[in-house]
Amino acid sequence: MSSTTTIHAGYAPAGPHFPVAVPVHQTTAYEFPSYADAREMFALTKPGFTYSRTGNPTVAVLEQRVAELEGGTAAVALASGQSAVALALLALLGRGDAERAGADGHDGGPRTVVAARQLYGGTLDLLTDTFADFGYRVDFVDHQDLDAWRAAITPRTRAVLLESITNPLAELADVPAIAEIAHAAGVPVVVDNTLATPVLYRPLEHGADIVVHSATKFLGGHGSALAGVVVDGGRFDFAADPAKWQQLAAPKARYAAGSGAGASLVERYASCPFAALVRSKYLHDLGPALAPDAAASILRSIETLNLRVARHGANARAVAAHLAGHPAVARVHHPAVLAGTDPESTTARIAARDYPRGAGSVFAFDLAVDPDRDPDAVGRFIDALGLFKLVANLGDTRSLVAHPAAMTHCRMTREQRAAAGIAETTVRVSIGLEEPEDLVADLDQALLTVDAARAGDLDPQEGRVAS
Numbered sequence: 001m002s003s004t005t006t007i008h009a010g011y012a013p014a015g016p017h018f019p020v021a022v023p024v025h026q027t028t029a030y031e032f033p034s035y036a037d038a039r040e041m042f043a044l045t046k047p048g049f050t051y052s053r054t055g056n057p058t059v060a061v062l063e064q065r066v067a068e069l070e071g072g073t074a075a076v077a078l079a080s081g082q083s084a085v086a087l088a089l090l091a092l093l094g095r096g097d098a099e100r101a102g103a104d105g106h107d108g109g110p111r112t113v114v115a116a117r118q119l120y121g122g123t124l125d126l127l128t129d130t131f132a133d134f135g136y137r138v139d140f141v142d143h144q145d146l147d148a149w150r151a152a153i154t155p156r157t158r159a160v161l162l163e164s165i166t167n168p169l170a171e172l173a174d175v176p177a178i179a180e181i182a183h184a185a186g187v188p189v190v191v192d193n194t195l196a197t198p199v200l201y202r203p204l205e206h207g208a209d210i211v212v213h214s215a216t217k218f219l220g221g222h223g224s225a226l227a228g229v230v231v232d233g234g235r236f237d238f239a240a241d242p243a244k245w246q247q248l249a250a251p252k253a254r255y256a257a258g259s260g261a262g263a264s265l266v267e268r269y270a271s272c273p274f275a276a277l278v279r280s281k282y283l284h285d286l287g288p289a290l291a292p293d294a295a296a297s298i299l300r301s302i303e304t305l306n307l308r309v310a311r312h313g314a315n316a317r318a319v320a321a322h323l324a325g326h327p328a329v330a331r332v333h334h335p336a337v338l339a340g341t342d343p344e345s346t347t348a349r350i351a352a353r354d355y356p357r358g359a360g361s362v363f364a365f366d367l368a369v370d371p372d373r374d375p376d377a378v379g380r381f382i383d384a385l386g387l388f389k390l391v392a393n394l395g396d397t398r399s400l401v402a403h404p405a406a407m408t409h410c411r412m413t414r415e416q417r418a419a420a421g422i423a424e425t426t427v428r429v430s431i432g433l434e435e436p437e438d439l440v441a442d443l444d445q446a447l448l449t450v451d452a453a454r455a456g457d458l459d460p461q462e463g464r465v466a467s
């Protein structure tokens with residue numbers, strides 16, 4: 001991925017002042033040059049900014065830049081990654097009520113999303129709770145089980161959803177193989193590329209149709225702004241089945257004003273009908289707009305994305321290798337470690353095939369303790385850390401730590417967590433940009449509490465290492 005794109009895409013300084021950095025257009029609305037212009041812009045027959053809920057010049061630079069970085073045709077920036085995931089899926093699902101059974105194999109049940117079981121907890125909440133309220137059905141599959149994807153996709157399925165690198169275990173799935181299965185059933189593939197970023201992986205080049213991001217993480221990178229992005233790959237052929245994709249392929253009354261009367265979004269926006277739908281209907285109607293100052297903050301960070309992600313990755317590999325040799329650590333869930341310990345695993349194979357620049361800096365490791373004998377070990381370890389901050393975030397310049405069983409995955413039962421490969425002693429880290437030897441030293445001194453516990457030297461009454 002090109003650093004030239006991270007620095008220049010979507011913006012060229014313009015008169016009268018030619019500001020070299022992208023200006024923050026702190027405005028809610030825009031004066032129309034004339035009444036005729038206003039009428040055409042509202043009819044979507046003339047491009048232009050009407051109101052900052054659906055478009056803003058600063059936000060538009062971010063949209064153009066991320067679209068180019070991902071190799072898509074257009075993007076829509078939103079207030080958070082959560083809204084990006086939600087709007088992308090809502091736009092594909094359309095109506096929530098059941099359709100009539102028909103000759104196309106539709107059995108009259110609700111529309112479905114087939115999703116990887118290994119998803120960010122907030123996405124799981126959206127799918128299992130809010131989408132259920134809306135009347136959609138979500139079927140979960142193990143992301144590496146191709147037969148499970150094949151079995152779960154039906155004529156009612158409108159979207160396939162997975163993460164390129166999963167959280168917290170940094171597992172990888174075979175996106176091209178999943179895309180082949182989905183495409184054979186006429187279903188587009190949505191990939192959440194938050195942990196990988198386009199520096200490490202560009203899902204559209206591997207068969208995905210739509211990419212979503214929490215730009216709050218590595219794209220922003222400094223833990224100072226929330227944002228999300230939906231990228232339209234522009235290749236999925238919604239017009240091939242107009243009955244299935246009515247929201248894109250059929251004329252809509254709400255777009256009937258002006259000279260484009262009667263045209264469908266596919267006809268009007270041939271290269272990016274999906275992004276047009278997300279913006280003109282879902283962003284417009286539901287309103288999760290990105291503020292221009294947040295967009296400018298993310299843009300500033302994207303300029304250094306290539307450098308940062310490379311350093312995050314190098315630090316993570318150094319830390320993961322050190323942990324893998326530590327007696328207080330039972331297992332390290334990082335693709336670089338798996339390449340040595342389990343090279344035939346799906347994650348190691350996909351990493352070798354599709355991730356030439358490494359597979360990220362968010363990973364997990366299991367402490368070598370028995371949680372039933374010593375249930376406080378993870379808490380002691382985390383509280384002993386100094387540089388690593390206990391924070392519900394990732395992709396920051398700072399190194400962060402979290403305990404999935406008590407935090408992101410606390411709503412699952414212990415058995416559900418175990419089925420997802422998450423032990424009670426699993427610790428997640430997001431490796432920052434500090435000096436790697438400082439990170440290793442911090443982990444080592446905190447692991448002393450675990451070492452001591454394993455050796456039975458910990459005074460359980462005192463909760464500290466017996467001297």
Ligand SMILES: Cc1ncc(COP(=O)(O)O)c(C=O)c1O
Nearest residue numbers: 080081082120192194214216227
């Ligand atoms: C993979 C992934 N997708 C989406 C989200 C949601 O993004 P946001 O917190 O920006 O709403 C997160 C947040 O942690 C995430 O990790």
